[in-house]
Amino acid sequence: MTTRRSFVASALGSVALIGGSRFGFAQSAPAGYPADYADLIAKAKKEGRVAIYTSTDEAQGQPLVDAFKQAYGIAVDYNGLGTTEVYNRVISEGAANQVGADVSWTSSMDLQMVLASKGLLDTYASPEAAQLPLTSIYKDMVYGTSVEPVAMIYNKNLLKAEWIPKTRADLVKLLQEHGKELKGKVASFDPEKSGIGFLLAQTDLQNTTSFWDLAKAFGAAEGKVYGSSGAMREKVVSGEQILAFNVIGSYALQWRKESDVVGVSFANDYTAAFQRVASVTKNAPHPAAGRLFLDFMLSEKGQAILAGKGVPPLRKSYKGPLDADEIGKLTGGNMKVIPVDEKLAGNMVPKMRAEFFQVWKKAMRGEG
Numbered sequence: 578m579t580t581r582r583s584f585v586a587s588a589l590g591s592v593a594l595i596g597g598s599r600f601g602f603a604q605s606a607p608a609g610y611p612a613d614y615a616d617l618i619a620k621a622k623k624e625g626r627v628a629i630y631t632s633t634d635e636a637q638g639q640p641l642v643d644a645f646k647q648a649y650g651i652a653v654d655y656n657g658l659g660t661t662e663v664y665n666r667v668i669s670e671g672a673a674n675q676v677g678a679d680v681s682w683t684s685s686m687d688l689q690m691v692l693a694s695k696g697l698l699d700t701y702a703s704p705e706a707a708q709l710p711l712t713s714i715y716k717d718m719v720y721g722t723s724v725e726p727v728a729m730i731y732n733k734n735l736l737k738a739e740w741i742p743k744t745r746a747d748l749v750k751l752l753q754e755h756g757k758e759l760k761g762k763v764a765s766f767d768p769e770k771s772g773i774g775f776l777l778a779q780t781d782l783q784n785t786t787s788f789w790d791l792a793k794a795f796g797a798a799e800g801k802v803y804g805s806s807g808a809m810r811e812k813v814v815s816g817e818q819i820l821a822f823n824v825i826g827s828y829a830l831q832w833r834k835e836s837d838v839v840g841v842s843f844a845n846d847y848t849a850a851f852q853r854v855a856s857v858t859k860n861a862p863h864p865a866a867g868r869l870f871l872d873f874m875l876s877e878k879g880q881a882i883l884a885g886k887g888v889p890p891l892r893k894s895y896k897g898p899l900d901a902d903e904i905g906k907l908t909g910g911n912m913k914v915i916p917v918d919e920k921l922a923g924n925m926v927p928k929m930r931a932e933f934f935q936v937w938k939k940a941m942r943g944e945g
Contacts (some may be wrong), residue, residue, distance in 0.1 A: 593753045597804045602650035607876065610704045620865035621651060627866035628654040630663045631682040632773070633853065634807070634828065637886040638682075644882050645873050651866055659804065660685035660772030664692065667858060671697045674860070679867030682855040682874075684725065684825065685772030687779070687921040689854045694922050698856040701868050705875035708892050712916035713852055719917050721852035722874055723888045724901075726843060726908050727777060728826040730810065730833075733840040735819045744846040747823060752794035760799050764821040767802035769934060773851065774804075776915070777823045778937075779924045780849045782855050784799060784913050798942035814838050823849075826907075827899075831887040845909025852891065852917060 580727035602622070607615035621627075627645075631638060635657050642653045653716070656678075658666065663683045670676050681698075683689055692698050698718045706714055713721030729742055740755065742748040746899045752763065766774025782788040803809050803816065806825040810832050855874060857867040873879045880890035881897065889899040904912065915921070 603648050607704075614704065617865050617868060618649065621863070621869040622649065624651075624652065624863040624866045626652045627863050627870045628656065628677055628679045628861075629682060629870070630656050630658055630666060630678040630680070632658060632660040632663055632684050633682055633888075636831075637827070637883070637888055640886055641874060641882050642881060644878065645870055647887075648873065649869065651869070653870075655799040660688060661770070664688040664772060667692055667697055668695070671695075671859065676858055676860045676862060678858045679861040679863045680855055680870055681781055681858055682722065682853065683772070684851055684853050685776055686719075686851055686854050686915060686917060687776050687924050688772045689719055689856060690715065690919060691925050692856070694919070697859050698865065699859045699861065699867075701857050701871065701876060703868075703872050705872055705892075708877075708894060709875065710891070710893065711723050713891055714913070714916070715917045715919070719856050720871065720875060721891050721917050722855050723827070723853040723883060724850050724891050724904065725853060725889060726826040726848045726850040726904060726912050727823045728829040728848075729814055729820060729822045729842045729844070730824050730829050731820045731840045731842070732813050732816055732818075732838055734838060735816055736840070741840065741842055742820075742822075742844065743842060745785065745787060745791070745844040746846060748844065749791050749794055752791070752798050752800075756794060756798035759819060761801065762817075762819040763795060763798055763800045764812055765795065765800060765802055765823050766806075766809075766820040768937065770802075770804045773825070774802075774823070774852060775930075776921075776924075779933075780851075780913070782914055782933075784849070785847055789936070792798075792937065792940035793943065796941040799943075800941075810839070826850075827887045827889060828897075843908045846856055846911055848908040848912045850904075850908075850912045850914045851880075852915060853888070854917060860925075900903055 660683050667681055698716045702717045766934055768778040806828045807820040813821055829841045833841045836898040861867045880892040880895050884890050884899050889904050
């Protein structure tokens with residue numbers, strides 16, 4: 578679960594064994610970058626600090642922060658927030674001309690696209706752009722950093738083995754046929770309180786014919802909704818909930834390693850996958866450091882570090898744990914990746930949202 582606090586990665590830690598500085602920090606442009614990139618590094622070092630607003634769990638983000646600090650000697654303020662809070666803070670600070678974030682990094686792709694449409698994100702042509710799929714970049718403002726299939730998690734001690742859903746159709750059938758036995762024991766995101774929850778609901782609605790069947794069955798079983806994947810994990814581990822669906826898959830895989838209780842299943846007939854997106858904020862207090870951090874995150878080294886903490890890399894050339902082949906096998910080859918494009922902002926139109934929630938609330942009451 579993402580912690581709602583800030584931690585500062587001090588620049589006084591271990592020095593890297595790269596670069597030409599007497600302090601051991603990188604001074605020259607990375608291989609393949611334009612020669613004048615050294616000027617950006619120098620400006621970032623002079624700024625001395627970068628502030629990140631993110632919904633990414635601290636446990637996954639800390640190794641990236643540590644490696645960046647070690648490479649460049651720049652302090653990092655890592656603000657772990659929920660998806661909606663990242664959006665609200667960028668909006669409110671922008672309106673007040675008191676921008677605090679240099680980089681916003683979030684799983685709520687649609688909210689990030691709204692920030693772009695409101696002119697709150699800066700344009701920056703990253704040298705790493707060529708290594709990303711075309712569907713992962715929007716106007717040099719929004720960059721995909723990972724590909725994240727959603728999963729189902731369950732309590733292995735409480736869910737009958739024959740009930741474990743292998744497909745989305747299995748999940749719908751399970752709730753329809755065994756809703757009474759699972760009454761109050763199934764969980765998912767709250768689309769009203771969670772940005773990623775709303776994004777996944779819209780993706781499922783637009784790409785399946787079973788969304789409302791699942792929603793109605795979930796409501797009839799008195800399903801519970803939560804604001805984060807971490808909250809669902811806690812309930813499943815404790816046994817208060819037996820099954821949770823539309824959980825962030827990278828978290829789920831890590832939890833399976835850490836707990837004998839947690840089981841993980843991916844729907845191999847249809848699995849939605851979002852991209853965790855990052856942008857440099859308009860009028861950022863440390864714009865050069867923000868650009869440097871974004872590039873580092875997208876670099877071969879940065880992507881490998883994220884993979885080491887269970888975040889599936891987006892970089893096309895990446896080969897290793899959680900690469901495209903492994904993710905394809907996990908999801909049965911039927912993964913639907915949400916593209917980074919302006920259509921996402923359309924999902925946030927107030928009239929459309931109001932109409933969706935009117936039907937959603939009816940479904941959650943078990944009405945059809």
